[in-house]
Amino acid sequence: MSSRILPGLAAGLLLGATSFGAMAADLVVYHSWSAAPEVAALNVLKAGIEAKGHTWTDIAIPHNTGSNVNLMSLVTGGQPPNVFMESNPGVYRDLAGMGFGFPLTQWYTDNHVTENLPAAVAASIAVDGEIVKVPTALHIDGMVYYNKDVAAAVGVDPASWTSLDAMFADFQKVRDAGYAPVAVGSQPFQVGYLMHALVAAIAGPDIYSSIYGGDVDPAVFDDPAFAKTLETLRLFSQEAGREAQNRPWNETTNQVITGKALMQVHGDWMKGEWLGAGKVAGKDFGCVEIPGAKSVVVTVDAWGLLGGVSDEMKAAELDFASVVVDPEIQAKFSAAKGSTPVRLDAPAASLDACSTEVLSILADPARQVQSPNNTVDSDWQSSIWDVVFNYWGDPSMSVEDVIAKLKDNYETILG
Amino acid sequence: MSEITIAARNAKGEVTVSRAPYFPRKKKTITGRSIAVLVFLALCALFFCIPLYVVVVTSFKTMDQIREGAMFSLPYVWTLEAWDHAWNSACSGINCNGLKVGFWSSVSILIPSLILSIGISMITGYALALWNVRWAGAFLFILFICAFVPFQIIMFPLISMTAALKVYGSIWGVALVHAVLAMPVLTLIFRNYYKDIPQEIMSAAVMDSGSFWRIFTEIILPMSGNILIVVLIMQITSIWNDYLIGVTFGGPGSQPMTVNLANLITISTGVTRYNDNMAAALLTAIPPLVIYFFVGKLFVQGITAGAIKG
Structure with missing residues (x-):
């Protein structure tokens, strides 16, 4: 008897919890990562999103082209993802033109993120003077x-x-x-x-x-x-x-x-x-x-957020952004992926020798492009x-x- | 064995037996020409077999051995690890359940796509070949032109259309696009096959008060075995191997195995695991191969039936 009631009770409680948390949303996350270290890194973000009460629906499509046709076809088909991994500024201009832009400069200032980013990262997340990307990983090209x-x-x-x-x-x-x-x-x-x-x-x-x-x-x-x-x-x-x-x-x-x-x-x-x-x-x-x-x-790998959505969804997308740029999560993410945190204030203890070296180089804004x-x-x-x-x-x-x-x-x- | 005899009755009813004209077959001798042919065929076979060999042996190696770089060497230890990983635990994005997810997704795309694409083209071909359709010539001509339109240039309009029909991002969207894109060529194939059916059969069927559908199901369909095999193999291969239509119209939930495969082998900044990649590529290639093995003989019959007729 109790074995039948308990799951039902648990489900009821869960349902209650989700309906109480009005902010909970299902984020559709579009990216091109499937290698083991990349997936481990994504799981760090997923845990962060779930801790905020949201769920993560994954779409992984590999792409090597600049214009990201697959992202554009999802947008054209009326099923755009909420967050997408994309660095090419052209894609952001196109999306803004279609009414899906999500300017973030104010949010970055309010949350004191910008001042902790290396100069080259801050420059590369802006398109035409407005910050539109959320930096997730950093690499030095040589x-x-x-x-x-x-x-x-x-x-x-x-x-x-x-x-x-x-x-x-x-x-x-x-x-x-x-x-x-x-x-x-x-x-x-x-x-x-x-x-x-x-x-x-x-x-x-x-x-x-x-x-x-x-x-x-x-x-x-x-x-x-x-x-x-x-x-x-x-x-x-x-x-x-x-x-x-x-x-x-x-x-x-x-x-x-x-x-x-x-x-x-x-x-x-x-x-x-x-x-x-x-x-x-x-x-x-x-x-x-x-x-x-x-x-x-x-080189900066970055996420974009989809604009033109409900306020509730916007709040959920900003939750995603705050997870991505959180210094602690950045450190865990980079350790999993083998990249370097995008924040100069990432906890030093969690960095390996190479990331420490990279962040020490990037402390000087004049020495990075x-x-x-x-x-x-x-x-x-x-x-x-x-x-x-x-x-x-x-x-x-x-x-x-x-x-x-x-x-x-x-x-x-x-x- | 060479004593071949023919028995026949003559006008009086007696049986006469005569030797059949017998032409002894030339004994096979090795000539310069046959050696040249053999060498050429062997080279052609090697051309395909060497890369296949590398793919197969790599899929059984460990990564440590692959890092040594000798790609033709046999595995020191034969291991099924890569195959197991590719099928059961390879990651496509954050979901690490292997290619089997994509396999079933591909199967569930394949079946409706096959039914829809072959069904539509078969009936269109039947109507155009055997019924008096107004503007049939113009219609055929347009279909013929459509066969030459590359998919890529009509992709975005098709996305808008499927989105308006509310099938974008589902298996039905993929099936519909496969059916539409295959229609020109398949319709022409069916139409050419059916136009060789004698007019008398059709006339008799119409006299027996057969309706459009009754004639189709009771007379035409049973006669279509050969051509169905041909079209079935063509379509299974092209739908199974398709990447672009699946990735574009499948949306989040229904992407075929080829997308999983691409996720597995396309690395941006990660590590390349060649053994997993090779095993995954082989797993993806196997289903159409199996189909060929089973119905390949019928395929050749079907093609030649179509070619000799008329």
């Missing part, structure tokens, strides 16, 4: 990750390098010991990312912004620092063997993990591969910024990738050729 065992075996210490010259000077020692100094993947995407990371590191934030910022100024191509960047890129390309041809970044990372190469320069999402192989940051592998870097490039994906015309970016990749693969192409070609492309695309 970090040096190195195998500590190899470094110890060879007798070099990447953490001691203060300039790229010092780094390249040590390479012969690595080669003599029978290791590849740097693992590179000859793929347009990897070379393109290496290029913009090097521009930020060697040529500095001003020249970077004149190439990868919103307003492109072709005059900076004549700057000697830009030529120096290209010469450095050539040094990296000389480390690419035949096997590097079209090698994906994660396989390149595995060259370092398995101790065939000393280091790799790539986005610090490589940490996921290291953690996946059971390695520990600071113990098995180390991470430093590009030696002597003038600035670093910051946004990822080109956030700012630059996509035709212009792919034309840079194209030229730089040709330069990478063709030793007879000179720095002057690259500069001439880039100027030419500028005239065609943006001139």
Whole structure:
């Protein structure tokens, strides 16, 4: 008898609880994450949402395109998600045009979030001057990750390098010991990312912004620092063997993990591969910024909130935002995903060696720039990738050729 | 065995036996030409088998071995872990119940899509081929043109239309779009098959006071076995392998297995687990293969029946 009554009673109580909490809502969450660390990170957010009395309905669709067609088809079909993972500013402009924009600047100010964000994060969550995104994870586009065992075996210490010259000077020692100094993947995407990371590191934030910022100024191509960047890129390309041809970044990372190469320069999402192989940051592998870097490039994964909904739903969506940017939850989220918290005030104890390093770099607002994906015309970016990749693969192409070609492309695309 | 005889009765009723004309078959000899053909066929087979080999062995390896990079090597330890993971616990978004969720979702998309797409086209083809439909020629011509319209350019209008019909984001939305998009080609196939049915059969059926539907169910449908097999295989393959229609019209709840597969193998900033990916790809590819194995012979018969007629 009691066994029949109890579940009924429990269900009744639950129903009562949900109807009492008038704010409870079902949030439809659209994203493109399905890898194990990503799912673990999403579950951190889900627990936070559920603690606020809401439920999480999941839609996962992978996408690699800039315009996010799948999100737009859900919106067109009249079943838009309440929150969606999206960084491309164009999507936010489109949504605002359709009456689904959700401006958040006031909310950020009221909740004292903005002042705790690194400058590049604060810049990348705004579209046309209005904050519309909720930053969830942060990555640096060009970090040096190195195998500590190899470094110890060879007798070099990447953490001691203060300039790229010092780094390249040590390479012969690595080669003599029978290791590849740097693992590179000859793929347009990897070379393109290496290029913009090097521009930020060697040529500095001003020249970077004149190439990868919103307003492109072709005059900076004549700057000697830009030529120096290209010469450095050539040094990296000389480390690419035949096997590097079209090698994906994660396989390149595995060259370092398995101790065939000393280091790799790539986005610090490589940490996921290291953690996946059971390695520990600071113990098995180390991470430093590009030696002597003038600035670093910051990629931000962010959520958008759907506007044009009921006030109740708006409140629920803002609850979601407050969960995402909560410092404690940020720390847990980043530990699960292998990213770095987007807040400078994330509890230090929960950070691994690499995230600590990244946040210490980002404490200085003058030394960080946004990822080109956030700012630059996509035709212009792919034309840079194209030229730089040709330069990478063709030793007879000179720095002057690259500069001439880039100027030419500028005239065609943006001139 | 070569003594083939033919028995026949002559005019008087006596049985005469005569030797049938006998042409001995040329003995097979290995010539330069046959070697060339064999080599060519072997190369063609290798072209498909080598990647398949890599997919299969990778699906049985451990990640530690895959990280070593030798992709042609056999697994040190054969393990079904990746298969188990892909089927039972792979994540599609936050839900980690494996591809089996998508499998059943694909099955529940497949059945209504098949019935709807084949049903509509079959009846349209029957009407156009055997009944006097006004403007039939123009109608066929329009269908023919429609067969060349790529889905992508009418995707957004279709989304608005299905949303207006209140089927967007459901299995019925997906089935409807599959039916509409398959209609031009399938209707042409059925129409061409039915137009070879002798006019006399139709006339007799009409005389026997058969209605449109009665003639269809009692006479035409039983004659459609061959072509049904062909169309069934075509449709099962294309609906099962479809990604774009499922992902676009399925909405939150009813996405097919291919979307799960894509979630599993598309990494943004996570780790690539090649063994899981390969096992998942094989699991997704198996159902149409099974169908081919079972009805492949009938498929060839059906195609040739259509080709020789007329």
